[in-house]
Each structure stands twice: as structure tokens, then as C-alpha cells.
Amino acid sequence: MAKITKKIKTIKVDADKCNGCRTCEIVCSAHHSTPRYSTVNPAASRIHVITRRLRDIWLPVFAGEYTPAECNGRDKYVIDGKEYDECAFCRAACPSRDLFKDPDSGLPLKCDMCEGEDMPLCVEWCLNDVLIYEEREEEVDEEVLLDEMETGLEALMEKFGRDKVESTLNRMSRNG
Amino acid sequence: MRYAEAGYNLEIDLTRGNIERVETDPDLMARHLGGLGTSVKIHYDRVPPETQAFDPENLLVFSNGLLCGTPAFSANRTLVSFISPQTHLLAYPMMGGFWASELKYAGYDKVIVRGKSPKLIYIWIHNDKVEIRDASHLKGKGAIETQEMIRAELNEPNAQVLAIGLGGENRCFTASIEQSRSSSSRGGGGAVLGDKNLKAIAVRGTKPVHLARGAEFMEHLKEVRQYIDFRNENPIPEVMPILSGIGSPQMMKHVDEQWHTEAFAWGNARTRRKGFWTKEIEESWEKSQRSAIKRFISCYNCPQQCGALINIEGVPPYMIKCFSKLTYAMAAHVDDLDFSWRICHKAFEYGLDSFSTPQILAFGIELYEAGILTDEDFKGCPTDKEGRFFWLLDRVARREGIGDVLADGTYWAARRIGNGAEAFDHNTTKKHEQMNIKLGMLDPMYFLMYATNEKISITQIEGNWPQAPFPDKEKRKSFVKNWPQLPNDRFKEYFLQWEPRGEKSNPEFPTPDMCSEIVDWMEMLHNIDDALGICAGMGSFCLKPPYHIHNYHKLVSAATGMDVGQEDLKTIVKRSRNLHRAFNNIRGMCRADEKPPEDHWKHRFPELEENLLTTYYRFKGWTDEGVPTRKLLEELDLDYVADDLEQRGILKNGQDNQEN
Numbered sequence: 001m002a003k004i005t006k007k008i009k010t011i012k013v014d015a016d017k018c019n020g021c022r023t024c025e026i027v028c029s030a031h032h033s034t035p036r037y038s039t040v041n042p043a044a045s046r047i048h049v050i051t052r053r054l055r056d057i058w059l060p061v062f063a064g065e066y067t068p069a070e071c072n073g074r075d076k077y078v079i080d081g082k083e084y085d086e087c088a089f090c091r092a093a094c095p096s097r098d099l100f101k102d103p104d105s106g107l108p109l110k111c112d113m114c115e116g117e118d119m120p121l122c123v124e125w126c127l128n129d130v131l132i133y134e135e136r137e138e139e140v141d142e143e144v145l146l147d148e149m150e151t152g153l154e155a156l157m158e159k160f161g162r163d164k165v166e167s168t169l170n171r172m173s174r175n176g
Numbered sequence: 177m178r179y180a181e182a183g184y185n186l187e188i189d190l191t192r193g194n195i196e197r198v199e200t201d202p203d204l205m206a207r208h209l210g211g212l213g214t215s216v217k218i219h220y221d222r223v224p225p226e227t228q229a230f231d232p233e234n235l236l237v238f239s240n241g242l243l244c245g246t247p248a249f250s251a252n253r254t255l256v257s258f259i260s261p262q263t264h265l266l267a268y269p270m271m272g273g274f275w276a277s278e279l280k281y282a283g284y285d286k287v288i289v290r291g292k293s294p295k296l297i298y299i300w301i302h303n304d305k306v307e308i309r310d311a312s313h314l315k316g317k318g319a320i321e322t323q324e325m326i327r328a329e330l331n332e333p334n335a336q337v338l339a340i341g342l343g344g345e346n347r348c349f350t351a352s353i354e355q356s357r358s359s360s361s362r363g364g365g366g367a368v369l370g371d372k373n374l375k376a377i378a379v380r381g382t383k384p385v386h387l388a389r390g391a392e393f394m395e396h397l398k399e400v401r402q403y404i405d406f407r408n409e410n411p412i413p414e415v416m417p418i419l420s421g422i423g424s425p426q427m428m429k430h431v432d433e434q435w436h437t438e439a440f441a442w443g444n445a446r447t448r449r450k451g452f453w454t455k456e457i458e459e460s461w462e463k464s465q466r467s468a469i470k471r472f473i474s475c476y477n478c479p480q481q482c483g484a485l486i487n488i489e490g491v492p493p494y495m496i497k498c499f500s501k502l503t504y505a506m507a508a509h510v511d512d513l514d515f516s517w518r519i520c521h522k523a524f525e526y527g528l529d530s531f532s533t534p535q536i537l538a539f540g541i542e543l544y545e546a547g548i549l550t551d552e553d554f555k556g557c558p559t560d561k562e563g564r565f566f567w568l569l570d571r572v573a574r575r576e577g578i579g580d581v582l583a584d585g586t587y588w589a590a591r592r593i594g595n596g597a598e599a600f601d602h603n604t605t606k607k608h609e610q611m612n613i614k615l616g617m618l619d620p621m622y623f624l625m626y627a628t629n630e631k632i633s634i635t636q637i638e639g640n641w642p643q644a645p646f647p648d649k650e651k652r653k654s655f656v657k658n659w660p661q662l663p664n665d666r667f668k669e670y671f672l673q674w675e676p677r678g679e680k681s682n683p684e685f686p687t688p689d690m691c692s693e694i695v696d697w698m699e700m701l702h703n704i705d706d707a708l709g710i711c712a713g714m715g716s717f718c719l720k721p722p723y724h725i726h727n728y729h730k731l732v733s734a735a736t737g738m739d740v741g742q743e744d745l746k747t748i749v750k751r752s753r754n755l756h757r758a759f760n761n762i763r764g765m766c767r768a769d770e771k772p773p774e775d776h777w778k779h780r781f782p783e784l785e786e787n788l789l790t791t792y793y794r795f796k797g798w799t800d801e802g803v804p805t806r807k808l809l810e811e812l813d814l815d816y817v818a819d820d821l822e823q824r825g826i827l828k829n830g831q832d833n834q835e836n
Contacts (some may be wrong), residue, residue, distance in 0.1 A: 019471070019472055019474040019481045020474060021475070021476065021477055021479065022274075022477060023247075023249075026247050026477055027247060029384075030247050030387075030390065030394070033390070036391060037247075037391045037394050038387055038390045039384035039385060039386050039387065039390070040245060040246060040384060041281060041382065041384035043281065043381075043383075044382075044384070051333070051334070052333065053356065053357070053473070054320075054324065054492075054493045055493075056470055056471055056485055058473075085333075103382035103383070127404070127405070127479035128479070
């Protein structure tokens with residue numbers, strides 16, 4: 001497979017600075033609504049602040065790839081005397097939890113770094129420098145990236161089976 | 177489609193166990209906005225004047241504000257309204273935290289609770305699914321631990337929970353409602369929950385809040401954000417650090433407490449300790465504060481950090497907010513700040529108001545020292561200052577012995593105790609403990625705020641106007657240069673002329689006319705904040721805030737699509753304000769009640785005070801008894817209120833404010 005130079009965009013999270021305001025969730029969900037900024041719904045955000053206040057845990061996690069299967073591990077992590085829940089660090093939408101799934105459709109959500117903006121909106125709106133946008137260039141294998149609709153369809157096929165999704169689409173198309 | 181508001185209220189009758197989801201009239205938003213405005217309308221329409229705090233008919237309304245759940249910074253206030261057991265008037269203490277927006281995301285603007293449950297329950301709201309659940313296992317549990325227990329048993333770590341502690345269960349008149357790092361404290365809302373056998377309300381919402389013109393809203397918000405950045409980087413140079421920033425008022429970050437500890441009274445508001453703030457105290461308090469605070473924290477969608485997670489040895493972790501840091505230590509005359517961190521945890525678990533309660537405990541100690549309370553009343557009480565306060569706090573929360581009397585608050589306790597105890601009730605307005613300031617000279621603006629505002633608690637009505645004149649003329653000039661928040665430029669002249677001494681000083685200057693304008697402006701801003709659910713620390717409470725009268729209407733218009741101008745917004749909150757005033761007038765509040773504590777200022781001016789009151793009433797369009805006139809009410813489309821007031825004989829037919 002051919003190699004290409006790709007701009008890797010990522011968000012560094014300095015959780016110690018997080019004050020738990022969740023503005024990142026708000027602006028993310030507003031930015032990704034259609035039309036843009038027409039609605040706010042933190043449950044549909046692609047970044048989520050895992051909050052266990054009395055345990056001093058405010059951990060922003062942004063959504064990664066969808067995974068159709070639950071993982072085997074249910075690990076616990078103790079860092080600086082704080083015990084983190086089993087899925088705290090996981091960025092995947094998976095069958096075992098609601099995180100990073102659209103609350104209406106159940107379809108997975110993935111951070112797209114607010115493509116088209118100067119930087120991800122969560123980074124821009126965070127006043128406490130918790131989120132730091134980073135770009136670097138890497139040589140990677142060329143691959144065809146799935147866009148949002150394909151990711152959604154893939155998730156639906158995982159859940160309901162290819163035939164069911166196809167027949168539903170056909171039926172809906174016929175109904176206009 | 178409803179914009180900014182959810183458009184639905186939850187109506188819960190605890191007597192019958194009935195739950196209804198009720199669509200609201202969209203016209204109510206146009207007439208009263210939301211939050212405080214629409215809550216007052218509900219109370220006015222549905223709570224008759226004979227209803228007392230602990231009657232089943234007393235409605236308990238939990239409300240978010242119009243902008244809660246939108247991207248507007250610091251729009252996170254939960255407003256709880258009810259007839260107060262302390263004042264018998266309509267109270268509306270607010271709290272920040274995370275509950276209000278979660279309720280909006282669950283699809284509701286308000287939870288309206290009526291009746292009484294036969295047993296202790298809590299309410300669980302999860303979008304359209306709403307349950308009344310048994311809370312017998314939570315009886316006697318602390319307000320903080322209850323929140324954690326409910327989240328655990330629902331297996332919903334993202335549920336937001338408000339709860340009462342033992343203080344509320346035992347109907348202590350100063351019981352608070354606790355939630356996250358915030359509490360709804362003033363006026364005894366926790367007691368009303370306790371009376372209804374309602375331990376807590378948990379909510380989780382995953383629905384969208386809609387904006388009419390979202391992109392435009394965000395553009396306005398960007399300007400607000402730019403100003404927040406500017407203010408955070410450029411504190412106001414002319415004032416002391418604690419007043420120089422935005423927030424409410426970032427008590428956790430500041431360690432220099434000279435102003436609070438020396439300007440405010442200690443004990444039951446009797447003693448000022450000038451010279452208290454020595455180098456040794458400063459070092460000791462700074463060390464205590466730095467070691468107690470584990471992390472600075474904010475409320476929902478707020479860039480500031482006014483709260484803190486406290487983690488000290490021997491005390492379970494808890495969150496603290498603003499002035500609670502000082503109230504218990506100052507009331508107990510304890511000079512060690514560690515005492516504060518320890519007693520606050522207990523007080524928050526009990527769910528007791530951090531302003532009223534320390535004063536009540538100090539009042540009890542003063543009565544004991546004066547021989548009015550006896551050894552019998554204090555049997556078993558430790559003799560050290562710290563121990564005495566812990567002991568009394570336990571008695572109050574449990575309503576045991578003398579604690580049962582003190583749990584009714586200073587005003588009512590003084591009357592139950594008698595034997596001269598009334599003289600020690602010297603810091604209440606309308607039967608409610610005030611901010612414990614005992615100053616030398618009458619401050620005319622504060623006189624009006626203390627006396628007349630429906631919020632009653634002065635801590636919540638201070639505003640954008642500096643609390644004292646600047647001695648330095650150059651600093652005054654510099655201060656007014658960049659003051660876009662002012663409603664008009666003549667206010668700058670008032671401020672430039674205002675001197676600490678001489679002809680242009682308190683109490684004669686600002687004149688009653690000027691004071692009326694300034695106080696009315698600050699009150700109006702508070703009413704807007706309270707309707708929108710915005711934290712006063714970003715609007716009406718601090719100097720030169722990001723939200724003000726010149727940008728609020730833009731945000732409201734873009735969020736709701738209503739296209740309101742500045743004057744429209746003023747009219748809407750004026751309508752709600754006068755409705756609230758009339759509601760309290762109907763419950764008996766009149767001019768005779770509108771006086772600050774007698775020794776609040778050492779030097780008082782009875783004639784000037786009367787003049788101030790009359791001038792302000794007339795400015796507001798009220799009669800000389802402090803009742804809105806028919807003319808005003810009709811201008812505000814409140815003809816039905818004028819009819820009510822006339823039928824009840826509170827307003828005479830045809831009476832206006834110039835005829836008195």
C-alpha cells in the first residue's frame with residue numbers, strides 16, 4: 001500500500017487543569033448540530049468530561065473510533081491515589097455504554113477535530129488550557145476513510161445485519 | 177418548536193403521587209421570560225394569601241432560567257421558590273452547579289411540587305420517565321452523601337442530584353438545598369422539602385435545547401467571551417483584589433481576607449475586629465487555605481472557578497463555595513481557618529444556610545453569656561469556642577433542646593425565648609438574617625437595597641456600582657473611562673462627584689433621586705439574571721461584568737427569536753418584579769417592614785431614611801405604602817393584579833403615588 005504524508009491532529013488533555021465546567025461538551029454539540037449551532041445537547045457531544053467530583057476526577061475524553069464489540073477488560077486504574085472507572089480512558093463508542101452515541105439514533109459519534117475550523121471548538125472555548133490542539137506530520141499507509149454516514153451505516157449493519165439495513169433502506173426509498 | 181425554553185413543566189402532587197408533564201403557554205415567556213419571572217407568575221396564580229410555609233398548598237417550584245442549557249456562559253442557576261417559613265413571603269434562593277441545565281436537557285423548565293408525601297421519597301427524572309421513589313433508606317443521611325448514594329443506586333454517574341440533609345428533614349427554618357458545589361440557601365427551602373417529605377430530586381437529560389438563531393447567538397457570545405478574557409487578564413486596578421475580577425467572587429482563590437474580616441462584624445453581628453488581619457494571621461490562613469483546597473472548580477458552563485474541592489485529614493472530601501469559608505469562623509470568633517473547613521463539611525451535610533446558621537449559633541452563645549439562656553440549656557456543651565459551635569450545630573440540625581428553638585432562626589427564636597432575647601435579634605430584615613455588616617455611616621443605596629428588595633438577602637442584591645466612593649479623584653476618572661455596562665453616562669457624573677467625606681458623601685450623596693436610579697438599575701439587572709438563570713457573578717453582582725443591559729437583549733433575541741430590545745427586556749422584568757411585589761403586599765408586606773436592622777449603621781438619619789423610601793417608591797411607581805399603583809400595573813398589562821389589590825383593600829380605588 002502506498003505511503004502518504006498525513007497531518008495528524010490530536011488534542012492533548014491536561015486533566016489536572018480541568019475545573020469541570022463542561023463548556024467543551026456544549027460547544028461541541030452546538031457546532032455539530034444541523035443547522036450549525038441550532039441545538040445544544042451535551043449527551044450528543046464528541047467530547048465528554050468523566051466526572052467523579054468527590055474523587056477529584058474531571059477527565060475530558062474525546063470520541064475515537066466506533067467498536068462493534070465490547071472489550072474483555074474491565075480494568076481499574078489508580079493514578080495519584082484516584083481510582084478511575086473501568087471505561088474512563090476509553091474513547092470508543094461500544095455496545096456496553098451510551099457514551100459517544102447520538103442519544104436519539106444510537107449511532108456512534110466520532111471527533112472530527114471540527115474539520116474546517118482553525119482548531120477544534122472545544123479547544124478554542126476552553127478557558128483553562130485543559131485541551132491543547134496539536135498537529136504533526138506522519139507517513140502512513142494510504143487508506144480510504146469512512147465518512148460519517150458510512151460509519152453510521154456500518155454500525156447499523158453490525159447491530160441489525162446487512163439484510164435488515166438494506167431492506168429498510170429499500171422500503172424507505174420506495175416510500176419516498 | 178420552542179426555543180431556549182423546553183416548553184414543558186413537570187407537575188408533581190406528592191399527596192396523590194401524581195405526575196404530569198404539562199406544556200406551557202409560549203406567551204408566558206414573552207411576558208415573564210422564565211426562571212424567576214414565570215415562577216412568580218405560578219405562585220401568584222396558584223398560592224392563596226392564607227397559605228403558610230408548611231401547608232400542603234405551598235408550592236415548591238424548581239426552575240431553570242431561560243438561558244440554562246444554551247451555550248451562554250454561567251447560565252446554570254437553579255431557582256427554588258416557595259413561601260418561606262422564616263419570612264412568610266415568597267423566597268427564591270438560587271444555586272449554581274449542574275442541576276438546572278440537566279433539567280432543561282431532560283425536557284423541562286420547571287418541577288412544580290405540591291402536597292405532602294406520606295413517607296420520605298425522592299424524585300427521579302430521566303427524560304420522559306419520571307418516578308417517585310422510596311427514600312426511607314436515606315432518612316437522616318447527609319445532603320452530600322445522599323447525592324452520592326442516589327447516583328450509585330440509579331447507576332447513573334451523570335445524574336445531577338439536589339438533596340436536603342437532617343436540617344431540612346427537621347424543618348429547620350434556615351435549611352438549605354445542596355447540590356454539587358452549590359446550595360440554595362436563603363429563606364429555608366430545605367425545610368419546605370423536608371415538610372413535603374421530599375429528600376432529593378435526581379435528574380438526567382439527553383435531549384436537545386434549541387436556539388432560534390444559533391449562529392447569531394454564538395457571535396454575541398464570542399463578544400462576551402472576549403470580555404471575560406480581557407477581564408481575567410486585566411483586573412480592575414482601582415479596587416482591592418477581591419473586587420477586581422469577575423465571578424462570585426472567587427473567594428476560594430483569594431487569601432487576602434482583610435476586607436471581609438475587618439469590615440464585617442463577628443459573632444452575632446456585633447463586633448468588628450479592626451486590626452485582626454496581622455502578618456501571622458495572613459500566613460496561617462494562607463497555609464490553611466492552600467493545603468485544604470485540592471482543586472478549584474466551576475459550575476456548569478462557567479469559565480470562572482469560585483468553588484473548591486476540599487480535602488483535609490479526618491473529613492470526607494466535599495465542595496465549598498464562596499463566603500462559607502468565613503462565616504462560621506467569624507461567628508464563633510475562631511481565628512484558625514482550619515475550623516472553617518471542618519465545620520463547613522458538617523453544616524453542608526446537615527444542609528443549613530451558611531449565612532443564617534452561624535449568626536443563629538452566635539446569637540445562642542450571646543444569650544448564654546448574657547444569662548438569658550442558662551447552664552441547663554447548654555448542658556453537655558464544651559466550653560471552647562470550636563467545640564461550642566460544633567455542639568450547637570448538632571443541636572440545631574437535630575432540633576434537640578435549645579437547638580429546637582434556635583432552629584427557627586434568630587427572629588422567631590428570640591420571641592420564643594423572650595426575657596430580653598429580642599434585643600439580640602438585631603440583624604434581621606423581614607425576619608431574615610442579614611449580611612453581618614455594622615458600619616459607621618448610613619449608606620443610602622444599601623439602605624434601599626436592604627429595605628425594599630424582594631430578594632431580601634442583601635448578599636444577593638449588591639451590584640455593578642462600587643460599594644464605596646474612591647478617595648482618589650484620578651482613580652475615579654480612570655474607573656469611569658471604560659464602563660460600557662452603565663445604562664447612561666450621567667451615572668459617571670454621580671460617581672465622579674461621590675466623595676468619602678464632605679458635602680458629596682454618604683448619607684446625603686448620592687441624593688435620593690440618584691440613589692433611586694442606581695438601585696433600580698442594579699435591581700433590574702438582578703431580575704434579568706434571575707429570569708435567565710445567569711450567575712450574578714457574571715452579571716448583576718460584580719463590577720464591570722461581561723453581561724449587562726447593552727448585550728442581554730441580543731442574546732435573548734437570538735436564543736428565543738423574540739426580537740426584544742433593551743427597553744422590552746426592562747419592561748418584562750419590571751412586570752415580574754411588580755407581580756412579585758404585589759404578591760408579597762397581599763401577604764401583608766408594607767412600608768413598616770422595609771427597614772434595615774436598627775444598628776446596621778451607627779449613625780442613622782430617620783428623616784432622610786423616610787425620604788429615601790418615599791423617593792424610591794415614587795420612582796418605582798409605588799404608593800407611599802410600597803404597593804404598585806394601578807397606573808403602573810396597567811402599563812405592565814397587570815390589570816388583574818390592580819383589581820386584586822383593590823378588592824383586598826390594599827390599593828384604594830384610583831390611588832396613585834402622587835396622591836399620598
